[in-house]
Amino acid sequence: MTTTAKQKVGWGTANTVAVVLAIVPVLWIVSLSFKDPATITDASFWPKKWTLENYRGIFKTSEFTHALINSIGIALIATFIAVVLASMAAYAVARLSFPGKGLLIGMSLLIAMFPAISLVTPLFNIERSLHLFDTWPALIIPYIAFGLPLGIYTLSAFFREIPWELEKAAKMDGATPYQAFTKVIAPLAAPGMFTTAILIFIFCWNDFLFAISLTSTTNARTVPAAIGFFTGSSQFTAPTGSISAAAVIITIPIIIFVLFFQRRIVAGLTSGAVKG
């Protein structure tokens, strides 16, 4: 197919429109975070005077730093456990034949569609009686449960693509089962597991409803929940600048993932959905 100049311009325009629409709201919050309190209400898209005041402000009190530590810790632990459990289950789904496989897939699908609000009320009460309320496990446990369906789906799609005969070949060449696994299978499975981990991490990082319902103090409150309850640095200033600065900080990991692992994320999101 030969490309005419007209086609080039057409695609170029369409691409530009898509990219601009996708990033303008993000640039806006970045811009707000760099405006100084005096000009924050000037409604201009770019700051007229740049300042780091908002960033200094949120790191001055422990409210935000605590929330940031909670967010990172909870998301990492939940992601790690979910990926381990999902890998085990996905290996079974992709490689073994056993009754109940259909049931597992059906159950994962059901949970993926589950309305979180339906669980908030009972979990709130259950966690209070187990003294889990407002602790890290209070959030880690539901995050694992909701990360699992996503993990099982994506990982079983990835695992089906692995040439498992290589394992047998390695064993025939004299490798022990352990060597066959660590030297042959694990390197092949790692990219899929890494992609799945990113997707589950994004889910945990994003959650708001569980985070505001199952926590009440800086003990376990994550950043999305914390900025939902932010007050200004003094009671007379609106927290616009602080919220924007906090918002930008928790967007950084997402931007890093997207910039460096775009291909993997797209593959992960699409493989599970189509082949499911």
Place this chain on the structure above:
Amino acid sequence: MTIDAEKAAPTAPETRTEKTHRRTQLSEGARAERRLGWMLIAPAVIVMIAVTAYPIGYAIYLSLQRYDLRFPKQAKFVGLDNYTAVLSSPYWWHALWITLIITLISVAIELVLGMLLALLMHRTLFGRGTVRTAILVPYGIVTVVAAFSWQYAWTPSTGYLTALLGNGTSAPLTHTVQAIAIIILAEVWKTTPFMALLLMAGLALVPEDLQKAAKVDGATAWQRFVRITLPLMKPAILVALLFRTLDAFRIFDNIFVLTAGTNNTGSVSILGYDNLFTALNLGIGSAISILIFICVAIIAFFFIKGFGAAAPGSSGK
């Protein structure tokens, strides 16, 4: 294998019984595989059941109680009274109506925009990576962050959008219809990329040869899209619609940040949350939870009926 079956059914000459026996008397290897399979899925299954099935059962129990957290001593079994209270309340029906409007409009817009975006990413001649990277930003960004960006954009005297589109002093987030439009905008911006990626995966399954053949036969681009691409993409479209519809029905974060449900903009999830954490009424809150669960089940049921053989998981692949 044969020895096993003979031992198990030495006096059964009929092949049918022999077969069933062989099935129950699995070979050692198959039995070990079964056991390994169950052991591997067990932890995942236990966590999923502990966090969903058990609480839902508990929510059903709570929904049949009068249970106010301010007066825990007065908890008592009241049968279906909570459901009667919710279903006869105009708040529930209004929230349901708002939720359905937001769901229908945003999913419809997302389907159209998502399809355009999917075609763009599938067909574009250059800059494919840039577009994909850019659209992953809305997908990945924390919903609350995006919602604050939209909120400030529409705040009088702060926002660039009020300055650009309004007279700078109007507060669209305090008008019901305008606020709902902004909620839909925020929802569409955040989730269209996900829709587009699912549709793009479906597009990749449409054979290029078919398109070329139709082109040779003189079909226009629109005809090719409607007659070839769309029918072949039906499973992908249904999956994307199912996921997005159920997701939109659960809408919470965007509304919580943008309006907190004021001015009649609350969804059913907002109503459930308010009943638990503002009214502290576990009984009513649980009844709302169960009703939302039933709504989701009904939507899922109709979609899965519509799937037919295309239901995810049913093919076993």
